[in-house]
Amino acid sequence: MSIIEKITPWKANWIWGGSEESPRNEWRWFRTSFVCPQDLGQLEKAILWITADSRYEAYVNGKRVGRGPVRYFPTDIRYDAHEVGHLLRRGEINMIAVQVMHFGISNFQYLRERGGLLAQLDAFVGDNEVTLVQTGADWRTIVHAGQDPAISRMSCQTAFAERIDGRKLAEDWTSTAYSDAGWQQALVIGPVGMEPWVRLVPRDIPYLTEEPVLPTRVISVNRVVPYQLTGFIDAYHLMKAPGEENANHIRFCGAFATILRLREEAEVKVMFHVGGLGIVRLGERLYMEAELEVEPPLTHIRATLPAGDHLLLYTVNGPEHGHSNRVGIDADTEIAWISPLVSEGNGERMSPFVCIGPSFTYSCIDYTDQDELLASWEVEKVRFADRIAPLASVEDLQASGYLVAPIPHSLANGEDAFMPQFAKRESEAFSVPSSLQRIAVASTDPGVVPVFENGDTEFILDFGKEWSGFLEFELEAEAGITIDWYGIEYRKDAYVQHTFGLDNTLRYVTREGNQRYASPIRRGFRYVIVTVRGAKKPVLIRDVRVVQSNYPAPEIGAFRSSDYKLNQIWDISKHTTKLCMEDTFVDCPAYEQAFWVGDSRNEALVNYYTFGGTEIVERCLRLVPGSEFQTPLYGDQVPSAWTSVIPNWTFFWIVACREYAEHTGNRAFAADMLPKMLLTLEAYLECVNADDLLDMKGWNLLDWAPMDQPNDGIVTHQNVMLVKALEETAAMAAFAGLPEQGTVCAEFAVRVKAAINRHLWSEERGAYLDCIHPGGRRSTIFSMQTQVMALLVGVTEGERAARLNAYLTATPDGFVPIGSPFMSFFYYETLMKSGNVQWMLDDMRENFGFMLDNEATTCWEMYGHTTMNRANENDLTRSHCHAWSAAPGYFLGAYVLGVRPAAPGWAKVIIEPMIGDLSWASGTVPLPQGGSIDVAWKAEKGEIASLVITAPASVELDIRVPAACSVAVSRVRELPAV
Incomplete structure (x- = not known):
């Protein structure tokens, strides 16, 4: 991995092909050949600089060297720098080939512009830079003949499903041996700096991983007949x-x-x-x-x-x-x-x-x-x-x-592969033959797909747990057989939870003989339903895999304890977060793959304790103000063509900016982001009424629950979060060394806090009401969500605070309970303010334990036992992998291990284990500057008895344990920075 900026001027031009600027779902191939000079001397490196609208896959001499670009706003398109010197052949013809996938539609990850490719290959010999290749009229192009653009959207958040005709697919098109004589000359559409891509910005995140994962077993075989x-x-x-x-x-x-x-x-x-x-x-x-x-x-x-x-x-x-x-x-x-x-x-x-x-x-x-x-x-x-x-x-x-x-x-x-998955007139189960089970083992013998005379063959592959990446397969078949690959997240016995709202299919039509296909479309799933349609003789499957692809954060974080269930809960929290770390944090790897701004604040905290990634957090935070051209309130998912605002999501972004600045000790980041925070707060403060309360139209969301949070009016939890955003901005200003820029925010926070207590408290119910509707009608609904946020932010004090604290463990009759694992994050934060770790552990065991009881390998979007569709007891949640739900990955490290920062950049660290009913715990917490802190403790008779700590010598430790506790501290030296 390297994040490299191109210093010398670009010589390449933007190119495209065909007559349409922005064709719908067009995959286009580009190629150029060149002779790599024999006399290049001592070649230090050769870099392929490349970007495309919308996405690309690049090859050098038949070897795929990368995918990209990362998601971007069109005016600031990102480019990649791939080191390819080891692939060049001196004195021979070399080939660069690029597949560009242009969406032609806007979605929640991409704003539609026009198709384009920009690439340049530079060789570095000593102090000299030699351009070997640049995109221009000498490149050749053709539409991918085997890809059918007439296919349905995967979902409104993403682009298209996939239909590939292997009979029209040239597997060797990326090699020098392939002839492109029938291709067209590429069209030069403009120089670097042309609209809409007015600024080229280097990639700001490491390249994602590519980790092959094989299925673990074939679960079932069915003869099926579709409508x-x-x-x-x-x-x-x-x-x-x-x-x-x-x-x-x-x-x-x-x-x-x-x-x-x-x-x-x-x-x-x-x-x-x-x-x-x-x-x-x-x-x-x-x-x-x-x-x-x-x-x-x-x-x-x-x-x-x-x-x-x-x-x-x-x-x-x-x-x-x-x-x-x-x-x-x-x-x-x-x-x-x-x-x-x-x-x-x-x-x-x-x-x-x-x-x-x-x-x-x-x-x-x-x-x-x-x-x-x-x-x-x-x-x-x-x-x-x-x-x-x-x-x-x-x-x-x-x-x-x-x-x-x-x-x-x-x-x-009628080329739809999704509807036939559930529109079936017949489905008959058979036992799985051992010859088919070979698909799931590393055998030289292929898996043999049985044939039915009066129906198609459907079987389900289990990959053991949820994954997110790119499907690949190798098979042997007669020509013209349709094979549908369909990823799902959950099944139980004969029940299959279809991905309604997500066409998670790949339809592949075979050519004669052995063939291999690697999909460039990202998918999330645990199971793949494979249906072989119209075969007269068995199809032989030699390989099936998902290439798991995520942000390359080393799995440093660890947690183990005397409670096996808590250990499992921590594991699924970590795995969920991994799958939701792409080129940004995403809400889920299946349905949406969208960067939801509010979700990412909690995901960042979990990441700090499980992986320690920092570049992904900074990238996400810096993306958000890019939506200013759509609204100064900032979008709730970015970069996105859906102009949508959830005020709390913007407020959570402000909190996350301050947390990141202190987590890394990066005062320059704080100074850079402060004006962007102030800009959006200025827009929000224009919506504050004469009573000093935020009174606005918007998607005024906090939790998926039947609380009263209308899209117009004075919403209490939103006003509470405005106080938090104002306070955090004032803190950011102080951290950046610009305290005077936060003065107005600090003063306004006091005013809003007073207004909340003056207008939104119900003495009769001893709680904050959910909202005041337009026209002044006071809500009759009271929710735990509102009380939790009031306690967490500290807008309530004294007797009122004591009363609300009592509600945390004894919800009053009629109050709306916590409705999602996302809201539980804030609930746990509030419990930890009073040190009630036992209640938190019990809550995790009940709610996340229910997921484990239902074979979860990742954290669900919702709590199945409280939100299940009562018409179908198996329909437990929509998304079975949602990182906004991974709270245990943070709290078990921060409070049970007890490792928390006490100074910017973790220069000083608190070690304060909270043991609850556990008898021992151990684990590792990554540090933002590199390295980690290892903690292991044992308890006797409800008290911590021994504590062992390993930490870098440069980190000051603030150890908070009873005097009788035996403490052993080991220090490790740090290597000099490379």
Whole structure:
């Protein structure tokens, strides 16, 4: 790993290919060859400088040298520096090949601009720098022929699922032996500094790991028969205006239709996975919303229809954020779907669907006043449904007055690999043959996939625990076999928790013979469901692996104790955090892979104690102000094209900035970030009312719980966090040596704190109410979340504080309880202020222990026993790997081991174990300057009896144990910095 800045001027130009600036889901190949001079002398290094919009994979002489770039705001695109000198062949032809994956849509990680590649290879010989290669018109390019761009979105947060035709895939395209004679000349689109990439910024984080992980076993084999027809429709794209430049959710009123053609009379079954589904027409029958058979998130209808053509029509209203509509259709006879309109769309391949409308649409901005638009949408939903309901034929549609347009194949088709995973007409279980189980062992013999005459073969691979990375496989097959790879996080017995909201599939069509494929799309999963469709003879699978990829933090942190369950809880907390450390912290490796700002504050603390990473924390903190062009309140996830604000997430960012500055002792960082903190606080203080309370529209979230936290009004926990943000900013100013810049913040914190106690305390309930609604209506809801935050921040004192402290272990009747592991982080922080470690340990054992009891290998987003879907006892949580839930990874080290910083940069460290009911504990805590502190203690009769510490000689120790405790301290010398 090296973070290298290019000092000398760029000679390369930005290049692209084709006629579209920003094609939808286009993978494009680029190549150039060059002769590496024989007389280069003593070659010290050769660096390939490279970046691309949206993502790239780079190869030198057939060897993949890197992926990138890290996520970025377009004006400040990041570039990478790959050392490739060891791969160059002196005096021979060398090849640089790059695969660029351009999204063509905005999401929660990327703001859409245009496609582009920039690369330059420089050789360093002594003091001389020689440019060997630079992107320009001499490069050649072609669209990846084997990648199908007409595939559904993975999720609204990410880009696209994957469909690869191995028959069109040239495995050797990165080598010098491959001929690119049929490729096009690359198009030079501009020099370095062109818009939108006006600034090139060096990568600010180490390159991610690549660690092969093999499956541990094959769990099951099933013969399956999917519905005859399955497909997706990109309703978001079709109903949205103005286009793909943002990722804001929309509300709309529209409809979709197709014609079902039956050879003979039969019962027809239709399955919908559609958000905002309204009325449905199937032939002569109109189904109102109340008549639909709903099994969330699926909806079913069925009807017996005569031979012939029948209209299938449904309305859809949103809100929609970028997930696809999905429809599955089946019958006991042959059935087909065709477009209601005979149109080829100017030569473009068309789908069997048409789009009606929209009759109304608007893009939602969370923190703006859109009440009038929302009201109009509610009215139009009813009006639109009333006008659509009587339409019973194609002629009726055409005469309706609404725009009725064919949908291109690229936006709706039957190549969907996700819907067939649950739209099945038959599924029959078989025992797993030993010949298939060979997939999960390091055997030279391949795994043999059995063949069924009247169905497809489905089997499930277990990778032992959750992983996050890139799927690779090698297999041997006849040509034209479809193999679907589908990652899931949870299953139990015959139950499979499908990733609704995430198309976590890869569809691969085989060519003849042996073949290997390595996906460039990141996925998170524990299990992979593999379905071999249409095989006449067994497919031989020689290798399956996930290349685990995460921030390269060494696993320094450790924790063990006399309680095996706590040890397991710490382990899954650490593994969860690892999987959620990519080029930023992410909320989860499966569904979203998004950098949620508020989540990352807690994730940073867990990371400090498990891995000790610092570059990832600083990178995340510095990214946040980049959203200022969208809102001075700063985005709640960045870099993102969804303009969304959670005020608490910005306040947590301020807290995390101060914590990082003190954790590392970096006063320069503090001085640099202070103006950015002050800028957003100035915007928030404009929302403070005459009573000195924050009174604003926004996504006023703290916890997934039925507390009263409306998106408009005075929310108590939000005002409490404003006090904290103001205090932390004043502390940051003092730390940066600029105390006068924090004076206003300190003074305003006092005012808001007083206002909270004056206006938001209920003497009757002895607690802070959740909120005051617009117009002055005081909430009747009281929550533990609000009381916890008031105690944690210290806005309450004296008798009130004593009363709230009592609630921490005896929740009053009617108070909303803690609703998520995320909120438990703040709950544990509050418990530790009073030293109540036993209550914290018991809470961990109960809540995280429930996860372990259900075979969790990572921490869930929610507590399954309190939030489970009561309609399905197996549906315990959406995300089974969520680092906002990894609190034990921090608290067991900070309080049970008792290792906490007492001075900036950990120059001084407190050692103060809290033993609870444990008889011993030991572990390691990383230090930000390198090295670590090892602690091991034993307890007797409820008191700590012995303590052994190993620490660097430069770290001052403040050991706080009873006088009778035996203490042994070992000091280690530190190596000089390299």
